[in-house]
Amino acid sequence: GENVEQHPSTLSVQEGDSAVIKCTYSDSASNYFPWYKQELGKGPQLIIDIRSNVGEKKDQRIAVTLNKTAKHFSLHITETQPEDSAVYFCAARNDYKLSFGAGTTVTVRA
Amino acid sequence: DAGVIQSPRHEVTEMGQEVTLRCKPISGHNSLFWYRQTMMRGLELLIYFNNNVPIDDSGMPEDRFSAKMPNASFSTLKIQPSEPRDSAVYFCASSSEPNTEAFFGQGTRLTVV
Numbered sequence: 001g002e003n004v005e006q007h008p009s010t011l012s013v014q015e016g017d018s019a020v021i022k023c024t025y026s027d028s029a030s031n032y033f034p035w036y037k038q039e040l041g042k043g044p045q046l047i048i049d050i051r052s053n054v055g056e057k058k059d060q061r062i063a064v065t066l067n068k069t070a071k072h073f074s075l076h077i078t079e080t081q082p083e084d085s086a087v088y089f090c091a092a093r094n095d096y097k098l099s100f101g102a103g104t105t106v107t108v109r110a
Numbered sequence: 111d112a113g114v115i116q117s118p119r120h121e122v123t124e125m126g127q128e129v130t131l132r133c134k135p136i137s138g139h140n141s142l143f144w145y146r147q148t149m150m151r152g153l154e155l156l157i158y159f160n161n162n163v164p165i166d167d168s169g170m171p172e173d174r175f176s177a178k179m180p181n182a183s184f185s186t187l188k189i190q191p192s193e194p195r196d197s198a199v200y201f202c203a204s205s206s207e208p209n210t211e212a213f214f215g216q217g218t219r220l221t222v223v
Contacts, residue, residue, distance in 0.1 A: 032209065043114075043201050043214030044153070089153065096141065096208035097166070100153040 002027040004092050006101025014109050019077040021104045023090035026071065030092040030099075033066060033073045038087045038103075047088075048075070080108045114215035116202050122221045128190040131218045134183055135204030143212060144177055144187050145201040153201075159185065160208055192222045 003026040013019050025033075031052040036044035050057045050064045050073065057064050061080075066073040077084055085108045090101040115134040123129050135142050144156040158166040162179045170177070174193070179185040189196055199219050203212040 034211070036214075041216075043203075043217050045214070046211055049211070093209070096143075096158055096160070097155060098143075098212065102152050 002030055002092055002094060002097070002099035004090060004099050004101045006090050006104060008104060009102065010105045010107075012107045012109060013080050015080060015082060017080055019075075019080055019084070019106055019108075021075045021088055021090065021106075023073050023075075023092075023101050024071055025073070025092040025099075027092065027094055027099075028068075028071070030094045032093040033064070034091050034093070034098070035062075035064060035075050036089045036091065036100075038089065044089060077106075080106075082108050082110055084108050114202055114204050114213055116200075116215035116218050118218060119216060120219045120221075122223065123192055125193055125222055126191040127222075128188065129192045129196075129220060129222075131187040131200050131202075131220070133185045133187070133202030133215060135185070135202070136213055137183065139204035139206050139213075140182070141205045141208045141210075141212075142179060142185050143203040143205075144185070145203065145214075147199045147201060147217070156187070156200075158208075189220075192220075194222045197221050 006023045034049035037047045038044045061078045063076045087103045089103050091098045117132045142159040147153050156169045157177045159179045177187045199217045201217045203214045205212045
């Protein structure tokens with residue numbers, strides 16, 4: 001089955017700086033890579049996604065990149081704000097099955 | 111739409127008791143997923159329904175776990191008998207198609223003492 005590894009497990013950044021989270025996956029059949037943000041006491045919420053026929057996607061302050069050959073994908077948050085503090089999960093999907101990374105706890109220091 | 115609705119939000123029960131978690135998917139969505147989240151294992155897929163039919167239950171940990179989807183607007187996850195190691199947050203998610211965006215509910219935090 002799919003194995004998704006996510007790094008780092010925790011990330012502390014100064015407000016206004018950038019945050020980068022990296023993931024690798026093992027199953028070359030995976031073709032969809034979403035990123036979820038989970039706030040305390042809530043369910044994961046999709047913030048951005050990328051499909052395997054695209055190398056990069058941007059939505060305001062967040063961007064994702066995908067390297068299919070290396071089976072790497074990354075989340076970039078620029079100009080971080082306190083409300084970006086949360087746990088972020090990467091995932092890889094093959095057909096209907098989403099496999100999640102272990103999560104990154106992001107803390108934005110004011 | 112109100113999103114995926116789960117109940118209860120919190121459940122505390124004694125070991126050996128039966129626990130039933132409930133989920134109402136987003137109207138019109140034909141795919142429903144139950145996930146379990148723990149510190150040790152992260153987010154794991156337990157079972158996947160498509161058009162009310164269980165398609166993949168390979169993630170259901172033991173026979174103590176069962177799930178049903180009697181109609182397109184309701185699903186249950188039952189644990190009988192419950193054990194302390196079942197303590198976790200259980201999420202239900204739905205999507206319009208199996209390979210489209212999955213929307214998660216707020217989760218049920220289960221504590222078995």
